[in-house]
Amino acid sequence: xxxxxxxxxxxxxxxxxxxxxxxxxxxxxxxxxxxxxxxxxxxxxxxxxxxxxxxxxxxxxxxxxxxxxxxxxxxxxxxxxxxxxxxxxxxxxxxxxxxxxxxxxxxxxxxxxxxxxxxxxxxxxxxxxxxxxxxxxxxxxxxxxxxxxxxxxxxxxxxxxxxxxxxxxxxxxxxxxxxxxxxxxxxxxxxxxxxxxxxxx
Amino acid sequence: xxxxxxxxxxxxxxxxxxxxxxxxxxxxxxxxxxxxxxxxxxxxxxxxxxxxxxxxxxxxxxxxxxxxxxxxxxxxxxxxxxxxxxxxxxxxxxxxxxxxxxxxxxxxxxxxxxxxxxxxxxxxxxxxxxxxxxxxxxxxxxxxxxxxxxxxxxxxxxxxxxxxxxxxxxxxxxxxxxxxxxxxxxxxxxxxxxxxxxxxxxxxxxxxxxxxxxxxxxxxxxxxxxxxxxxxxxxxxxxxxxxxxxxxxxxxxxxxxxxxxxxxxxxxxxxxxxxxxxxxxxxxxxxxxxxxxxxxxxxxxxxxxxxxxxxxxxxxxxxxxxxxxxxxxxxxxxxxxxxxxxxxxxxxxxxxxxxxxxxxxxxxxxxxxxxxxxxxxxxxxxxxxxxxxxxxxxxxxxxxxxxxxxxxxxxxxxxxxxxxxxxxxxxxxxxxxxxxxxxxxxxxxxxxxxxxxxxxxxxxxxxxxxxxxxxxx
Numbered sequence: 001x002x003x004x005x006x007x008x009x010x011x012x013x014x015x016x017x018x019x020x021x022x023x024x025x026x027x028x029x030x031x032x033x034x035x036x037x038x039x040x041x042x043x044x045x046x047x048x049x050x051x052x053x054x055x056x057x058x059x060x061x062x063x064x065x066x067x068x069x070x071x072x073x074x075x076x077x078x079x080x081x082x083x084x085x086x087x088x089x090x091x092x093x094x095x096x097x098x099x100x101x102x103x104x105x106x107x108x109x110x111x112x113x114x115x116x117x118x119x120x121x122x123x124x125x126x127x128x129x130x131x132x133x134x135x136x137x138x139x140x141x142x143x144x145x146x147x148x149x150x151x152x153x154x155x156x157x158x159x160x161x162x163x164x165x166x167x168x169x170x171x172x173x174x175x176x177x178x179x180x181x182x183x184x185x186x187x188x189x190x191x192x193x194x195x196x197x198x199x200x201x
Numbered sequence: 202x203x204x205x206x207x208x209x210x211x212x213x214x215x216x217x218x219x220x221x222x223x224x225x226x227x228x229x230x231x232x233x234x235x236x237x238x239x240x241x242x243x244x245x246x247x248x249x250x251x252x253x254x255x256x257x258x259x260x261x262x263x264x265x266x267x268x269x270x271x272x273x274x275x276x277x278x279x280x281x282x283x284x285x286x287x288x289x290x291x292x293x294x295x296x297x298x299x300x301x302x303x304x305x306x307x308x309x310x311x312x313x314x315x316x317x318x319x320x321x322x323x324x325x326x327x328x329x330x331x332x333x334x335x336x337x338x339x340x341x342x343x344x345x346x347x348x349x350x351x352x353x354x355x356x357x358x359x360x361x362x363x364x365x366x367x368x369x370x371x372x373x374x375x376x377x378x379x380x381x382x383x384x385x386x387x388x389x390x391x392x393x394x395x396x397x398x399x400x401x402x403x404x405x406x407x408x409x410x411x412x413x414x415x416x417x418x419x420x421x422x423x424x425x426x427x428x429x430x431x432x433x434x435x436x437x438x439x440x441x442x443x444x445x446x447x448x449x450x451x452x453x454x455x456x457x458x459x460x461x462x463x464x465x466x467x468x469x470x471x472x473x474x475x476x477x478x479x480x481x482x483x484x485x486x487x488x489x490x491x492x493x494x495x496x497x498x499x500x501x502x503x504x505x506x507x508x509x510x511x512x513x514x515x516x517x518x519x520x521x522x523x524x525x526x527x528x529x530x531x532x533x534x535x536x537x538x539x540x541x542x543x544x545x546x547x548x549x550x551x552x553x554x555x556x557x558x559x560x561x562x563x564x565x566x567x568x569x570x571x572x573x574x575x576x577x578x579x580x581x582x583x584x585x586x587x588x589x590x591x592x593x594x595x596x597x598x599x600x601x602x603x604x605x606x607x608x609x610x611x612x613x614x615x616x617x618x619x620x621x622x623x624x625x626x627x628x629x630x631x632x633x634x635x636x637x638x639x640x641x642x643x644x645x646x647x648x649x650x651x652x653x654x655x656x657x658x659x660x661x662x663x664x665x666x667x668x669x670x671x672x673x674x
Binding site for chain 2 (some may be wrong): 015016017018020022023026028030031032033034035045074075076079080081082083084085087100102104105106108110113114127161164165176177179180181183184186187190191194198199200201
């Protein structure tokens with residue numbers, strides 16, 4: 001997995017609350033058997049008009065935000081379906097960080113498996129970051145995972161919390177499966193013991 | 202030291218290893234797999250030369266993409282869908298996991314097949330690359346959805362790296378009024394707590410109204426725990442659970458069953474257990490409900506009117522404006538005045554036999570209103586067979602419903618069962634998101650009985666108008 005250390009980039013404001021994973025990547029694009037190539041379909045129904053042309057009003061179609069690498073979003077981002085196609089589509093578009101007051105659990109987990117950083121911040125901080133994002137392409141936000149700080153284009157800094165294990169994996173680009181396979185002995189013992197205590201399972 | 206919740210007990214029984222920072226490696230008893238979220242995971246195994254660690258604990262069934270029309274034995278027309286189902290066929294064969302192909306009468310929606318075949322048992326950990334895995338919590342199993350990377354992790358290691366959630370209790374006291382069902386309970390809870398209200402928690406549903414539900418009803422309640430943001434929903438197992446499980450193909454038999462039963466009976470929250478959050482709702486206060494907007498939290502009693510966006514606060518004001526525009530509704534409009542085009546009865550929320558019975562009860566001797574499209578999609582081939590045996594299928598057909606084969610169908614419209622732009626649907630499924638049932642499609646969520654009533658009248662309808670003399674509460 002790609003490492004995530006520090007990023008400076010354009011942040012797109014998406015203040016809508018409850019942006020669900022059906023919005024991020026509609027079902028017709030879940031028929032793929034690959035992980036790649038979904039960026040062009042990210043936010044498909046908001047991003048494209050019925051004739052297939054771009055909707056100029058959608059934030060990521062505006063010249064200032066086409067190269068965005070951060071999204072500052074309304075509450076409860078990524079709710080609904082467990083589809084990992086949502087973070088795949090965002091990452092393929094170029095989004096590496098999403099900042100919100102809250103995330104749906106499964107989407108939040110899925111981000112970390114794909115080298116993306118979801119950041120939970122209190123409402124007051126998200127309000128400031130949203131304003132900063134609204135300034136467009138000249139205002140670049142910096143996200144530093146090591147020091148756990150987001151800095152606005154004006155230099156205002158906000159600390160954030162992150163689970164130490166997840167931080168470690170992102171910083172080092174570690175593959176979860178490889179890590180767990182090293183614990184095969186412990187899994188063997190658990191299975192042996194469970195075969196005694198819960199043989200019907 | 203306080204006692205343990207049911208969640209604590211199941212969690213503790215599955216910890217393989219705990220790290221200093223509290224991160225746990227959790228053992229997974231059952232891994233359910235479907236065709237949409239698994240191809241990349243199996244591909245990952247192939248690329249790294251890994252095997253499925255416990256194929257005997259892995260159960261695969263195609264459901265999202267499969268056509269539900271009677272001619273489906275002729276194959277899947279959409280090429281991408283066909284490739285995805287064929288990939289699951291091949292992966293199931295290559296890796297040797299339990300498999301119910303499209304041609305098997307036991308095929309159906311993964312969350313209906315698992316319990317039906319006795320794969321889901323109390324006290325287990327159950328995962329699937331699907332958010333509605335919460336359904337299995339009805340058995341007192343810790344069950345939740347995972348992403349594809351985690352599917353690969355479970356396939357390779359039979360474990361998941363997890364942090365523990367907090368404990369939330371949702372108590373539904375007393376009894377339900379006539380016409381009120383499990384779907385009304387679960388929607389009402391989300392209406393009250395919001396789609397983010399359960400974030401960070403595992404919910405245990407309890408109280409007299411929950412105890413009185415059948416296993417089918419309990420599955421409906423737990424199914425939508427994810428719509429309230431919770432990692433999982435749970436209901437403590439009891440005689441109703443044990444009775445349902447007993448005799449199922451993969452449930453323990455004889456002495457094994459007795460041994461299992463002894464443990465299952467210890468699976469309840471202790472009286473002095475600690476709850477991080479408690480929500481209590483009186484069963485008597487729950488009305489038959491529908492959703493009006495594009496979030497499952499947009500829930501109102503059927504007797505209500507469409508709300509004004511200004512009646513909300515914060516970001517919800519804009520979201521409600523957008524929802525009304527998308528749904529083509531005006532604030533102040535009576536919900537029962539909303540005309541519908543289509544009725545969909547099915548899904549992992551309401552595609553079980555009891556759901557079909559409830560809908561058929563309303564439809565007996567009645568007709569679907571002229572010009573409307575109505576379909577019933579049973580949750581599994583066995584549900585379909587049972588409904589035919591009980592004469593329910595004939596009731597649906599006589600009323601003018603299409604009687605389909607099993608699958609996810611119009612719940613998420615990955616197969617040809619889709620809404621057209623602007624088409625309005627009374628649906629027994631779980632999500633009313635923009636575009637969920639087809640681009641531009643408009644979804645109102647409700648119980649099977651309410652959906653059946655709407656099919657007859659052509660507009661959102663209070664099912665109590667269809668009930669003879671009011672039964673005693």
